[in-house]
Amino acid sequence: MADPKAAQLGVSVVKDPSLMTGAIPTKDWMDVPAIFKPGNYCYPAKAKMVEYHHFPNPREWTVESDDWKLDPNWKQIILEGMRERLMKFRSFKIFMDCCVRCGACADKCHFFLGTGDPKNMPVLRAELMRSIYRHDFTAAGKILGRLAGAREMDFGVLKEWFMYFYQCTECRRCSVFCPYGIDTAEITMMGRELLHLVSVNTNWILEPLANCNRTGNHLGLQPHTLKENTEYLLDDIESITGVRINPTFNRKGAEILFITPSADFFADPGIYTMMGYLLLFEHIGLDYTMSTYASEGGNFGLFTSNEMMKKINGKMYAEAKHLGVKWILGGECGHMWRVVHQYMDTMNGPADFLEEPISPITGTRFENAASTKMVHVSEFTADLIKNNKLKIDARRNDHRTVTFHDSCNPSRAMGMLEEPRYILKNVVNKFHEMPPNTIREQTFCCGSGTGLNTGEIMELRMRGGLPRANAVKHVKDKYGVNTLSCVCAIDRATLLALMDYWNPGVAVCGVSELVGNALVMDGEKERETGLRFEELAS
Amino acid sequence: MRILYPFIAVLALVLIALVGANLPGGQALIGVVLPYVAFLIFLGGFVAKILGWAKSPVPFRIPTTCGQEKSLSWIPQNCIDNPSTRGGVVIRMILEIFLFRSLFRNTKTEIHDGPKLVYGSSKYLWLFGLLFHYCFLTIVIRHLRLFTTPVPFFVSVTEYLDGFFQVGLPVLYQTDIIFVLAITFLFLRRVIMPQVRYISLPADYFPLFLIMGIAITGILMRYFLRADIVSIKQLTMGLVTFSPSIKEGISSVFFIHLFLVCVLLAYFPFSKLMHLGGVFLSPTRNMTNNSRMVRHENPWNDPNIKPHSYAHYEDEFREFMVEAGLPVDKGLPPSADEDPAEK
Numbered sequence: 057m058a059d060p061k062a063a064q065l066g067v068s069v070v071k072d073p074s075l076m077t078g079a080i081p082t083k084d085w086m087d088v089p090a091i092f093k094p095g096n097y098c099y100p101a102k103a104k105m106v107e108y109h110h111f112p113n114p115r116e117w118t119v120e121s122d123d124w125k126l127d128p129n130w131k132q133i134i135l136e137g138m139r140e141r142l143m144k145f146r147s148f149k150i151f152m153d154c155c156v157r158c159g160a161c162a163d164k165c166h167f168f169l170g171t172g173d174p175k176n177m178p179v180l181r182a183e184l185m186r187s188i189y190r191h192d193f194t195a196a197g198k199i200l201g202r203l204a205g206a207r208e209m210d211f212g213v214l215k216e217w218f219m220y221f222y223q224c225t226e227c228r229r230c231s232v233f234c235p236y237g238i239d240t241a242e243i244t245m246m247g248r249e250l251l252h253l254v255s256v257n258t259n260w261i262l263e264p265l266a267n268c269n270r271t272g273n274h275l276g277l278q279p280h281t282l283k284e285n286t287e288y289l290l291d292d293i294e295s296i297t298g299v300r301i302n303p304t305f306n307r308k309g310a311e312i313l314f315i316t317p318s319a320d321f322f323a324d325p326g327i328y329t330m331m332g333y334l335l336l337f338e339h340i341g342l343d344y345t346m347s348t349y350a351s352e353g354g355n356f357g358l359f360t361s362n363e364m365m366k367k368i369n370g371k372m373y374a375e376a377k378h379l380g381v382k383w384i385l386g387g388e389c390g391h392m393w394r395v396v397h398q399y400m401d402t403m404n405g406p407a408d409f410l411e412e413p414i415s416p417i418t419g420t421r422f423e424n425a426a427s428t429k430m431v432h433v434s435e436f437t438a439d440l441i442k443n444n445k446l447k448i449d450a451r452r453n454d455h456r457t458v459t460f461h462d463s464c465n466p467s468r469a470m471g472m473l474e475e476p477r478y479i480l481k482n483v484v485n486k487f488h489e490m491p492p493n494t495i496r497e498q499t500f501c502c503g504s505g506t507g508l509n510t511g512e513i514m515e516l517r518m519r520g521g522l523p524r525a526n527a528v529k530h531v532k533d534k535y536g537v538n539t540l541s542c543v544c545a546i547d548r549a550t551l552l553a554l555m556d557y558w559n560p561g562v563a564v565c566g567v568s569e570l571v572g573n574a575l576v577m578d579g580e581k582e583r584e585t586g587l588r589f590e591e592l593a594s
Numbered sequence: 595m596r597i598l599y600p601f602i603a604v605l606a607l608v609l610i611a612l613v614g615a616n617l618p619g620g621q622a623l624i625g626v627v628l629p630y631v632a633f634l635i636f637l638g639g640f641v642a643k644i645l646g647w648a649k650s651p652v653p654f655r656i657p658t659t660c661g662q663e664k665s666l667s668w669i670p671q672n673c674i675d676n677p678s679t680r681g682g683v684v685i686r687m688i689l690e691i692f693l694f695r696s697l698f699r700n701t702k703t704e705i706h707d708g709p710k711l712v713y714g715s716s717k718y719l720w721l722f723g724l725l726f727h728y729c730f731l732t733i734v735i736r737h738l739r740l741f742t743t744p745v746p747f748f749v750s751v752t753e754y755l756d757g758f759f760q761v762g763l764p765v766l767y768q769t770d771i772i773f774v775l776a777i778t779f780l781f782l783r784r785v786i787m788p789q790v791r792y793i794s795l796p797a798d799y800f801p802l803f804l805i806m807g808i809a810i811t812g813i814l815m816r817y818f819l820r821a822d823i824v825s826i827k828q829l830t831m832g833l834v835t836f837s838p839s840i841k842e843g844i845s846s847v848f849f850i851h852l853f854l855v856c857v858l859l860a861y862f863p864f865s866k867l868m869h870l871g872g873v874f875l876s877p878t879r880n881m882t883n884n885s886r887m888v889r890h891e892n893p894w895n896d897p898n899i900k901p902h903s904y905a906h907y908e909d910e911f912r913e914f915m916v917e918a919g920l921p922v923d924k925g926l927p928p929s930a931d932e933d934p935a936e937k
Contacts, residue, residue, distance in 0.1 A: 066709045080788045146650040147877045154872030159790035163703040179793050196864050205795040231658045235697045237878035269902045279911050280918035306921050349907045370901030402890045424665045428886040471663030471676040493713040497660040526711045
């Protein structure tokens with residue numbers, strides 16, 4: 057390990073006494089207070105951000121202080137909020153009641169594996185909430201109190217909630233192993249909603265949300281900037297391939313609206329994925345347009361509240377209607393696809409102004425998207441390859457030995473496991489899977505999802521990402537893997553940091569970058585480099 | 595304390611029953627009144643809890659998908675772990691409820707120098723959990739002998755199979771031994787494994803001790819103290835026919851056994867034991883993953899939540915958009931230097 061900090065942390069996770077390394081905590085978890093110190097919490101939202109979203113009690117406050125300047129009535133607000141959510145979400149109610157604390161989930165959480173902090177065991181994370189539920193909503197808890205595992209809501213509990221509901225990436229890995237399907241994501245989502253009721257929130261989530269609402273994307277790229285950035289990418293494509301592509305924005309009457317995370321327009325290595333999409337669509341002559349208004353696939357509302365998720369997501373259908381397209385094609389993004397697949401139609405449908413998606417190239421009817429009318433670019437590409445519609449030269453990716461990281465949401469909240477693999481096997485000659493316990497439905501999170509990809513908690517992220525990094529290291533050592541591919545924009549940003557830290561030398565890319573690199577374009581010049589201007593294998 | 599208190603509580607229950615059974619009128623209370631009360635609490639509590647859960651809607655379709663989704667026709671779908679049809683869900687639920695499929699996936703993770711994470715298979719919890727539940731079920735079925743005349747065929751068959759090896763007199767039921775072993779495993783696991791010990795509440799130990807107490811008293815009656823089965827059956831039949839009567843001479847251990855069973859019944863709906871009902875209703879398991887194929891309705895969906903509109907967006911950025919050559923819905927207003935009045 058090149059990074060001395062990484063080497064140090066690598067020893068720390070193995071040797072420091074923690075529940076993961078066999079040290080048994082002496083104090084009952086209810087008696088262990090959450091202590092905030094630099095590096096273990098996300099910065100609170102700035103007052104103007106809270107105000108922008110019309111959340112209550114906008115104020116400047118510091119997490120480490122013991123005065124969070126809360127509404128004097130905050131306890132009641134939280135308990136009322138809990139009551140309301142118990143009535144609205146069956147999942148919440150059942151998951152509060154029927155855990156038997158068997159502990160099967162304990163060592164399934166990447167944050168627990170990386171920190172050894174008992175409260176990062178999914179069961180205990182949920183108990184932080186259940187203890188309050190028992191105290192205020194069950195007879196046993198009311199009568200027996202702590203003996204029944206109940207405790208009163210107080211500032212200490214609020215601090216725990218803020219700490220541990222923001223040390224969960226809602227990746228759902230625990231829910232795969234739970235005999236009752238208890239999904240910590242459901243509990244964390246409720247927890248975060250409740251925290252928002254008293255405006256205990258993080259800036260890293262609220263600011264991108266504000267940007268997204270106003271400019272259409274998290275990064276706050278204004279329409280002309282978005283177009284300009286794309287021009288740079290087109291210039292690069294031209295100098296690499298000799299082909300000039302002219303995509304359109306906000307074009308009415310296009311057949312398909314393409315929406316991808318905004319990071320693909322702007323941030324390394326997402327931009328290479330973007331170049332991949334652009335090359336692919338040019339290659340097949342797709343009649344599509346992109347939108348500057350709905351220029352964000354991601355949805356930080358998912359990490360905030362169901363209302364915010366709905367509001368942000370609403371732009372996709374609104375823009376599809378505005379432009380009069382037939383259906384929507386979605387780019388590579390994890391949580392975006394959780395929203396699109398499991399929430400969009402329910403929240404903002406029915407999309408009866410769109411048509412059931414049919415690939416204009418192959419004629420394939422995407423029956424699995426019949427109602428939502430939105431297709432994943434990997435589904436779309438896999439279909440193209442299967443029908444021999446792409447001219448592919450996989451040797452162009454021979455400088456890469458590739459593995460694939462299943463992103464949490466496409467795997468556990470959708471089940472898109474085979475499509476990206478099928479694509480990879482066609483565009484890459486050297487592909488190796490990571491160990492079975494770390495891929496597909498058992499995949500490990502990058503450690504920085506759900507709005508935790510912020511710099512101030514870097515060590516925590518590197519700990520949380522350790523299980524993923526460790527599996528990559530395994531195939532790096534065994535097969536010489538030098539490229540970690542994925543279908544998620546947050547991954548592309550966070551795995552980059554994770555690889556630099558634990559496995560320097562492993563590049564991170566979107567699957568579509570590898571597609572774009574392998575495509576033999578009409579009228580192209582001989583390729584001397586890949587899409588990153590990197591040298592190809594000789 | 596987490597272990598001691600529930601242990602003391604169960605001991606206290608045993609004592610109460612023991613004393614009660616030897617007080618005048620105590621046998622009628624434990625043998626007749628209490629079973630009715632406990633059964634009513636169990637039934638009422640169970641139904642109330644289920645209805646309480648069912649009252650809350652399932653606003654979103656949130657199955658945990660554990661396999662390939664239904665997508666392109668040539669990609670084989672995992673119809674059970676990622677069901678898109680009701681039939682698939684039924685199979686998924688059957689596997690979950692009867693075979694504890696999710697628990698079967700259990701692994702144990704260790705961290706070694708390097709750092710290196712190692713994942714090993716870990717099926718013990720699954721195995722003993724399954725044994726515990728099936729033994730419990732068998733024992734409940736065997737007990738139906740006490741509440742039916744004539745004894746139904748399936749009860750006799752269960753008894754026969756359970757004593758298949760014909761060891762001892764009275765014949766030793768395999769389930770009795772396995773049951774005690776399984777429950778001991780579940781208890782020791784809680785005490786020994788640091789992670790599980792740390793998360794365990796008194797509410798986790800109490801039912802274990804209680805069920806252990808029931809098992810021990812039951813075994814004592816059958817194999818060692820030889821309770822008067824005829825009188826007991828008379829009492830239990832009396833209970834189901836609503837004409838209860840208690841004969842003299844039923845041993846105290848029976849009343850302890852019955853008392854603990856009543857406590858278990860009455861405790862059931864208010865405890866984690868309701869996972870029996872909860873597993874059927876768990877939305878991450880009992881829903882089809884077809885949310886892109888069929889629209890799922892949310893009864894409290896708020897139509898007033900609207901996105902920031904395109905019109906507002908264009909109003910804010912129109913000038914930039916026009917300058918960048920992006921299409922706009924409304925043109926720019928005539929600017930000042932083009933104002934004809936000035937010319």
